[in-house]
Amino acid sequence: MKKASIVIPTMNKLSRLRLILKALESQVDETVEVIVIFDGCSEKVLCDFKKLKLGFETIQIIHSENVGRSKARNSGILKASGEIVIFLDDDRIPCSDFISKHVMSHKNGRFAIVGQRNNVEYPEEVLEQFYLNGLTESDYRRIDGDSIPEPYEPAKKIARLIFGQLIERITFSTGNSSARRQDLIAVNMFDENFTGWGLEDTDLGYRLGKSGVKIKRNFSIVNYHLVHPVNKSQQSSENQKNFEYFLRKIKGDKASIWMAKFLNKLIYR
Structure with missing residues (x-):
């Protein structure tokens, strides 16, 4: 069994x-595997990917x-064959000790770890x-200097101290996170009824938390989100549909429903 499996879904963002x-090259050894899932990518992207020269072999899954x-x-x-599954988005540059910090964060307990996201354009x-x-050391210094934390980060940290696992379960995200594979399998992984953008990771975090897994933040595990244009109207519409489905799933959990509605209104008001 591998120590960790990095799971990276992608769709036509090869430059990212x-x-x-490339940022993972110095971190991957024989105990770590990297799985890239091509989700409806063009033939050109698949062809160009084969030409990349990396310091490790990737495991590739292709959904046509x-x-x-x-x-x-x-x-x-x-x-995945790793004990720990680390989720990483295809537009987030991981910090230089990304893998080791995720793995170490799982010592002495059942945890799902969420790292820090900084935005950079x-x-x-x-x-x-x-x-x-x-990606030299000076490149990393430049990226770190140019990046900014997500909006309202200080307020979010205070809210987590007050509401604890209630808010951690509702704000779980998978662009920079990890969990034990056996815990993911035990809760039936991601709910594939979530389509489009949003809430599939919230739902996973909620179910992991309810199963006894503690959601923990590790703000030292930073990845740098390469901001790109998005269709905000489409995202909002898809998010609302998924949000309504999520609320139906947690019917009866009044505290979580209240927290979810409050956060959704705050973000998408």
Whole structure:
């Protein structure tokens, strides 16, 4: 059994994906595997990916049609042989000790770990230069200096201290997180009825928490989200549909419903 499996779903973001994989080169050894799930990617992306020269071999899963975030990640979990499954998005540069910190965070207990997300925005030519450089120490210093934490980060930390696991379960996200594979399998992984954008990770965190897994934040595990244009109207519409489905799933848990409604209104008001 491997120590850890990195699960990265992707759809046509090769300039970002290759940079994320380049950042993992110095961290991957024989105890770690990297699984890339191509979710409805173009033939050109698949062809160009084969030309990449990396310091490790990736395990590749190819869905010819886009199956969505839940099913793509589930296929990665089922393929994984690592004790710890680490979720990483294809547009987030991991810090230089990303893997080791995730693994160490699982010592002495049943945990699901969520790291810190900082946002940073660069044009494509800068991403190209980072890739060609191989992400040097000076590159990391630049990225860290140019990045900013997510909005309202101090308020979020205070809220977590007050509400504890109630809010941790409702704010679980999978762009920078990890859990034991056996715990993911035990709760039936991601619910594939969530389609489009949003809430599939909230739902997973909720079910992990209810099963006895403690959701923990480790703010020292940073990854840098490469901001890119999104269709906010479409995201909001898909999120609302998934949110209503999630509320039906947790019917009867009044405290969690209240917290979920409050946060959803705060974010999407």
